[in-house]
Amino acid sequence: DTEVTQTPKHLVMGMTNKKSLKCEQHMGHRAMYWYKQKAKKPPELMFVYSYEKLSINESVPSRFSPECPNSSLLNLHLHALQPEDSALYLCASSHGGAGFYEQYFGPGTRLTVT
Amino acid sequence: GEDVEQSLFLSVREGDSSVINCTYTDSSSTYLYWYKQEPGAGLQLLTYIFSNMDMKQDQRLTVLLNKKDKHLSLRIADTQTGDSAIYFCAKQAPSNAGKSTFGDGTTLTVKP
Numbered sequence: 001d002t003e004v005t006q007t008p009k010h011l012v013m014g015m016t017n018k019k020s021l022k023c024e025q026h027m028g029h030r031a032m033y034w035y036k037q038k039a040k041k042p043p044e045l046m047f048v049y050s051y052e053k054l055s056i057n058e059s060v061p062s063r064f065s066p067e068c069p070n071s072s073l074l075n076l077h078l079h080a081l082q083p084e085d086s087a088l089y090l091c092a093s094s095h096g097g098a099g100f101y102e103q104y105f106g107p108g109t110r111l112t113v114t
Numbered sequence: 115g116e117d118v119e120q121s122l123f124l125s126v127r128e129g130d131s132s133v134i135n136c137t138y139t140d141s142s143s144t145y146l147y148w149y150k151q152e153p154g155a156g157l158q159l160l161t162y163i164f165s166n167m168d169m170k171q172d173q174r175l176t177v178l179l180n181k182k183d184k185h186l187s188l189r190i191a192d193t194q195t196g197d198s199a200i201y202f203c204a205k206q207a208p209s210n211a212g213k214s215t216f217g218d219g220t221t222l223t224v225k226p
Contacts, residue, residue: 004156042202042216043157056213090156102147103214105156 003027004106006091012112015081021109023074023091031055031096032074033103034066037088049074050096081113120203120217127225132193134220136186136203147214148177148188149202157202160188190222198224 004025013019023032031050035043048056049068063085065077074091088108094101117139126132138146144165149157163170163177163186170177176189190197203217 006156040200040219042218045213048213092157102145102159102162104159105149107156110154 004091004093004104006089006106006109008109009107010110010112012114013078013081014114015083017081018077018079020078021076021089021091021111023076023093023106024072025093025104025106026072027093027104028071029093029095029104030071031094031101032068033092033094034064034074034076035090035092035105036085037090037108039088043090047076078111081111083113086111086113117215118203118205118217120201120220122218123221123223125223125225126193128193128195130193132188132190132197132222132224134188134190134201134203134222136188136217138184138186138203138205138215140184140205140207144205144207146177146179146186147204147206148175149204149216151200151202151219153199160201193222193224195224195226198222 007022033048034046036046037043045058046060047066052068063080067075088110090108091106092103094103120136145162147162148160150160151157161172161175163179174191178187200219200221202219204214206214
């Protein structure tokens with residue numbers, strides 16, 4: 001199984017809502033990532049979890065709150081978002097640890113903030 | 115991405131070969147990746163090469179690396195309409211474990 005799954009596929013939320021994005025992988029990977037991608041642009045790294053610990057936070061606003069409950073799951077909690085946060089949110093996973101490991105991406109959650 | 119540059123568009127005829135180019139900075143050892151993204155989808159890893167290699171072939175895909183010029187290319191043989199997508203070049207260095215730097219992507223259009 002080389003699949004990363006993400007739910008929901010689409011999400012529309014108001015600026016006062018609280019919602020969560022979910023990501024799951026069963027490849028035994030120990031590193032998981034959140035990216036934000038605007039249309040026609042490359043993905044921008046937001047967070048990296050390595051062995052369930054947050055290892056990289058790319059100065060992301062606190063209205064985005066990541067959580068890694070276990071090695072297979074990654075959540076992104078959203079609160080008080082702005083319209084400019086509308087984007088495709090991609091989750092990825094890799095083997096983790098030292099060295100180079102290719103990342104496997106999920107299909108993404110298309111988020112619209114109204 | 116500021117360290118990885120790609121041309122933005124490429125158009126080819128079905129059955130021809132496509133060559134997508136990428137240049138990168140940074141002299142340290144690095145892995146270089148090619149990803150494909152179809153409309154509305156996530157990124158699909160196509161292939162990768164380590165910076166001490168010259169070439170890697172995988173079915174219709176050939177990756178060539180000119181280490182001196184830091185120039186990477188992805189050749190797709192017998193290009194099909196299903197190859198139409200955005201192709202991202204990315205690099206990953208040991209000093210930034212877990213972080214990949216992406217190019218802006220090349221939109222490949224395959225005309226029948």
